Amino acid sequence: MARFFKTVTCMFLVLAAVVFAEDYDVGDDTEWARPSDPKFYDTWAAGKTFRVGDELEFDFTAGRHDVAIVTKDAYENCVKEKPLSAMMTPPVKIVLNTTGPQYYICTFGDHCRFGQKLSINVVGAGGATTPAAGGTTPTTPGAGTTTTTTPKAGSAASTLGGASILVAFVSAFVALF
Template sequence: MALSRALIVALLTATIFPTISMATDFIVGDGKGWTVGFDYQTWAANKVFHVGDKLIFEYSTGEHNVFKVNGTDFRNCTVPAASQGLTSGEDVIVLETPGRKWYLCGVGDHCQNGQKLFVNVLPSETQAPSPSPLSSVLPVTVPRSPSPAPWSSPSSSPVLSKYRWVPRKLIAMFQP
């Protein structure tokens, strides 16, 4: 009996709660680094960026820089004040919030020649889990009386009957 309870707990944990993952470090442009003549949109297209991930811009100091800009400045290759640029040659940007992020090189016509990057950052995989499929099936209020739950009988609902074993504390975790 103890083994079957442990198995149930393990299965619940594995299916209801998301996998905790570590942040990913992305070297922008991979082996090419941050340079002119590279298609950064194609590079970013097959990657998924999350809050907590890092963008690492590698380039020869003095040849390039990195500016974080808004969408309009990105489209127009408008370079902000030089004091806002990153110039170390190994600039690390931590993606701290979800949403759209735009970066460009402010040297000469580098941006016009494609040295710019757009990424869409998703919420962290380690943030609180969103409601699971169980929450859309289970009732919003849990009966507190000793009377049987409305889904305890297989005849009451074929969908809800297979969830009759879910503990009330677990149900309460998924209520708003």
């Protein structure tokens, strides 16, 4: 009976970890492209709750678009020079591991000025906002790889995400019995 309980508990925890993380295809069917409506990506993001552990996937045509992680000022003014990170090869997958605001733009032509930019706010895995000092610190990705934004020192965010930590903790606890 104890073995059955352990198995059911572990299955439940694994399922819970999968349920907590969301994968977002940025722009849905429109993908990451210069929109006809300058507020398209604002509208797309409205009503969504982005959490630590979620993943953004930017699909776009190589050579016509890119994804640059930028500061708030660069986002607001569409400053393309010196982004924090830039990815040119689709699909670009970004795992959200830092709470607080995150900013993305396309640096091709006037795409940003015409609305190809995305601003989101990432909350902790439990839903509480814990802004990270200084914004994101992205890793430098290779072509077509996943980028992770890493938590700042003292941040409650984890590179594993809150659900994964919970699964690891409870799994270790269950293994003791």
